[in-house]
Amino acid sequence: MSREDLNRLPMYLSVLLGLTLSILPLPHWLDVTRPDVLAIVVLYWAIMVPRAGGITLAFVCGLALDAFKGVVLGQHALALSLATYVAIKLHLRIRIFPIWHQALTVFWLLALYEFVLFWIDGATGHPITNYSRWLPAFTGAALWPVFAGLLGNAYQRT
């Protein structure tokens, strides 16, 4: 096992930052459009270094989100694990896409993530049927180049 030669510190730091950003207090209109920062961070690492964190990281981060947001335990964990699985399956292709094409792919991954959340919300008896609940997928995809640029800096140090 050569796990030691992979410096995971940037990944962990970015995940902690993502977790903090996901509960940072914002005015309501920004709160509604807030991208799923943590999901984007996890997807980025899944695409660039699938062996570093992968689905285990996705599950742990999802569980943390569940605990932070006070929803049923396992909701974000399942959604993020699924989206990350798809990202890992496609990671070799996504890496060579031009940035706008990457953003489009990430949009579908985030939409999958949001859909699983939506579905579990309904299954556990508190559905949120506003159309605005899909906004984070759009803002997340739109901000993908920014996140990819910022995380790319961290990735260079991996």
Next chain:
Amino acid sequence: MVAFRNAETRPILGRGPSPGLRLFFFALLSLGLMWLDQRQGYLEGLRHALSLVSYPFQVLVDSPSAAWDWLEESFATRERLSRENADLRQRLRESDLKLMRFEDLEQQNLRLREMRAATARISERVVVGEIMRVDLDPYRHRVIINKGTRDGAYKGQPLLDATGVFGQITRAGAFSSEAILITDAEHAIPIQVNRNGLRSLALGTGSPDRLSLPFLPTNADIKEGDLLVSSGLGGVFPAGYPVATVTKVDKMAAQTLANVVAKPAATLDRDRELLLVWPNEPKADEELPAAPAASTEAKP
């Protein structure tokens, strides 16, 4: 590939379980967790542990605004303080005046209750808590407060603010707790019209300035401006605290139920501080005369 430093020592295949297997395992685990959490409520211990992990993050996120509040407090100008002081003095005088009558009424009430051999209502023990500025779900009305089981908070504990009923605690951690506001779409509070004692339920609507009372028949005696107070039924909220004021009564002759909308008495979206109430415990420093029920323990 940049990711794999030593390409020779990192074969593409055969490093631990495959992604598919991992996904299967974690998906099963998530579903199991959800089932246990939702249907059985077995995970209180795990929740408790997780709330300990999330507490530092909540403090971290809350700290800038807390620091700002502190700075503002420390550098408050003299005239602002004296203005505030005068204002508070005025309000205290008014309250004192009201209290004079209140004490008389309370004594009277106590005597009447004793005559009926009913339990005396005692003033509740309260502790001031603070809302932490942490964003949860934008579509749910939940907040984190900085009091936990360490301070005696418990699940289902009622919360008040200075003007009315605020909500209740849904999950008590060691240092912080999660609370649901009365306006959350999943919340219902048993109420009573102050004017005539008519009882009903006030449901949250998901909008911060609206409660709805869907279970009143069209011939019910309720009108705009009626004060709704907590009825004490259900055993969560203490009786007699203002909950909301009726703002709209829609009585369609064709329907059996009236459409009643009320505005919460508490300033739900502006509060920073709120009161945690222990409904069945008297205040530590208060000993009501001739009230045998008041001799219960003051501390939990």
